[in-house]
């Protein structure tokens with residue numbers, strides 16, 4: 519399929535090195551924080567360290583979303599309902615979309631993943647499950663009711679992260695298997711096949 523590339527499709531440098539490193543570091547740190555939270559030892563020092571690394575990555579991504587290169591700037595993949603619906607209607611076609619940057623549906627998932635991760639690290643900082651061991655660093659700044667709410671939300675949002683990541687990976691497999699479009703290689707090399715005049 520990918521051997522027959524239409525004439526209006528070119529190879530474009532899309533994902534800069536910062537975004538690519540951000541992505542794969544995020545995969546490692548979120549995966550580790552999640553696994554350690556659920557299955558790790560009772561003393562969650564390592565969980566906290568990976569959580570702090572996720573905070574640093576999210577700060578980078580928010581700054582990059584405002585001042586970074588065009589394809590990763592939030593404003594460049596903020597699509598209206600009409601564009602999103604039009605894109606959705608083409609999703610069933612068995613051909614690559616060659617969309618420049620994040621496509622309108624992918625963009626929604628990027629915003630959703632970033633939002634739940636921000637909520638997850640924020641609640642973690644204030645969480646105190648009353649076990650006298652795993653106390654978030656800012657837990658003392660708020661009431662114990664707020665500590666419990668933060669702990670409750672932290673546990674619930676962990677499930678939301680799992681669901682979104684499964685959907686994220688399923689979407690990438692769908693693009694590869696059903697639409698014949700490889701989105702993973704560009705996340706390593708930065709170069710993506712892009713259709714300039716969307717027909």
Ligand code: HEM
Nearest residue numbers: 537545548549590619620621624628631683690701702705
């Ligand atoms: C914990 C797991 C993961 C998280 C939290 C995550 C998060 C993200 C985020 C936030 C983006 C947007 C990139 C940006 O603009 O900054 C993204 C894009 C992407 N991710 Fe992941 N990801 C995860 C796992 C994976 C895995 C395992 C793969 C490979 C199978 C993958 C492949 C991709 C690809 C190909 C894109 C670009 C999609 C596009 O072309 O629009 N991700 N991911």
Ligand code: HEM
Nearest residue numbers: 551552555556569570572639642643645647652654673676
């Ligand atoms: C994306 C980053 C993070 C993920 C994916 C994550 C995930 C998890 C998970 C899955 C659990 C176990 C929940 C359960 O018992 O079912 C947990 C517990 C916990 N996490 Fe995180 N976490 C993250 C970041 C943080 C941060 C930044 C902090 C604070 C520094 C933190 C503090 C805690 C605390 C105090 C607990 C214990 C809560 C309890 O035992 O119920 N987490 N986390």
